[in-house]
Amino acid sequence: MSRAVTLALALVLLALPALAQQRAIPLAELKSGSSFLGADLRSLQNDDFANPGTLWLERGEKLWSSPAGAKNQSCAGCHQDAKTSMLGVAARYPKVDAESGRLLDLEGRINLCRTRRMGAQPFKYESEELLAITAYVARQSRGMPLNVSIDGAARSHFDAGEKSYRLRRGQMNLSCAHCHEANWGKRLLSETISQGHPNGYPVYRMEWQTMGSLERRLRACLSGIRAEMLPYGSPEYLDLELYLAWRAQGLPMETPGVRR
Amino acid sequence: MAARIQISPRPKKGEVVEVRVLIQHPMETGYRRDDVGHLIKRNVITTLSCRYDGVEVFRADLSSGIAANPYVQFYTVAQTSGDLEFYWVDDEGKQGSERTPIQVT
Numbered sequence: 421m422s423r424a425v426t427l428a429l430a431l432v433l434l435a436l437p438a439l440a441q442q443r444a445i446p447l448a449e450l451k452s453g454s455s456f457l458g459a460d461l462r463s464l465q466n467d468d469f470a471n472p473g474t475l476w477l478e479r480g481e482k483l484w485s486s487p488a489g490a491k492n493q494s495c496a497g498c499h500q501d502a503k504t505s506m507l508g509v510a511a512r513y514p515k516v517d518a519e520s521g522r523l524l525d526l527e528g529r530i531n532l533c534r535t536r537r538m539g540a541q542p543f544k545y546e547s548e549e550l551l552a553i554t555a556y557v558a559r560q561s562r563g564m565p566l567n568v569s570i571d572g573a574a575r576s577h578f579d580a581g582e583k584s585y586r587l588r589r590g591q592m593n594l595s596c597a598h599c600h601e602a603n604w605g606k607r608l609l610s611e612t613i614s615q616g617h618p619n620g621y622p623v624y625r626m627e628w629q630t631m632g633s634l635e636r637r638l639r640a641c642l643s644g645i646r647a648e649m650l651p652y653g654s655p656e657y658l659d660l661e662l663y664l665a666w667r668a669q670g671l672p673m674e675t676p677g678v679r680r
Numbered sequence: 681m682a683a684r685i686q687i688s689p690r691p692k693k694g695e696v697v698e699v700r701v702l703i704q705h706p707m708e709t710g711y712r713r714d715d716v717g718h719l720i721k722r723n724v725i726t727t728l729s730c731r732y733d734g735v736e737v738f739r740a741d742l743s744s745g746i747a748a749n750p751y752v753q754f755y756t757v758a759q760t761s762g763d764l765e766f767y768w769v770d771d772e773g774k775q776g777s778e779r780t781p782i783q784v785t
Contacts, residue, residue: 469686472704472749472751475684475704478682478684479682629747630748
């Protein structure tokens with residue numbers, strides 16, 4: 421084999437994983453969490469009046485145009501009308517922030533905007549305000565397919581996220597994949613195991629009787645398998661969120677979703 | 681407390697209209713404990729009533745069995761043009777209200 425051919429072959433082999441990262445679940449078999457719900461909850465999610473999550477959207481819409489912080493700036497001050505400027509934005513998160521090189525989810529991006537551009541205090545994790553503004557921004561991408569980047573600076577986070585997804589944890593010694601990849605569609609007590617996609621977050625969860633973030637949901641899963649819950653804002657959640665978003669690539673956003 | 685009301689737009693006189701109301705409220709049962717084990721005090725909406733053009737057309741006594749952010753749906757007959765006014769009160773004595781006009785054609 422000539423050196424040129426060997427070199428070309430090596431380049432192709434190197435490029436392959438970046439070109440086509442193998443999907444965990446084939447696109448044709450991807451199912452949103454809502455398709456594992458009963459008809460009643462599914463119709464509740466699709467009812468823009470009765471979906472309780474829409475109460476948070478109203479609050480988020482007000483927050484969008486309320487000035488805050490030392491610079492007395494609002495989201496609308498820079499981004500104008502969220503209905504156009506935030507179209508499809510949530511579907512691209514988690515994403516690496518070019519300025520700081522940090523991986524951010526939508527909540528993290530909103531809080532960074534507050535500290536960096538508005539001179540305001542970040543909202544607390546799971547606060548009504550953070551859930552409301554995140555849901556409002558994510559709502560603008562409803563119906564658009566998740567589409568995150570896992571190249572460049574995001575790659576190491578993606579790899580860490582996948583590792584975390586497949587890591588056995590807790591007293592039950594289970595990884596995410598044991599339920600949501602190998603056994604989705606089967607029964608776990610009274611419930612059907614979902615594929616574990618993040619396309620409806622923040623969601624209104626019946627068990628919580630309120631709105632909650634993806635991090636809160638991940639914590640609930642950790643507690644369910646009797647593993648130690650990581651603190652809110654832990655980078656491991658973000659890596660995992662990126663992996664989950666990539667795994668659900670192509671599923672339309674449903675925020676505000678309704679879940680059990 | 682945020683709330684919203686929905687009715688069929690511009691009903692005819694004598695028409696049966698669907699009324700829907702959604703109220704943001706924690707409906708705290710009084711049986712839950714917080715992170716350090718203390719009982720969280722019960723706080724549910726106890727009474728929800730609706731007046732149509734000044735006349736009460738609907739009243740419900742809610743209790744701790746009702747989910748958070750209660751959603752109520754009922755029917756009434758469109759008689760005259762007037763306001764549909766909702767009032768509610770919770771265990772803490774907090775009152776809420778919301779109104780919407782009915783325009784009979």
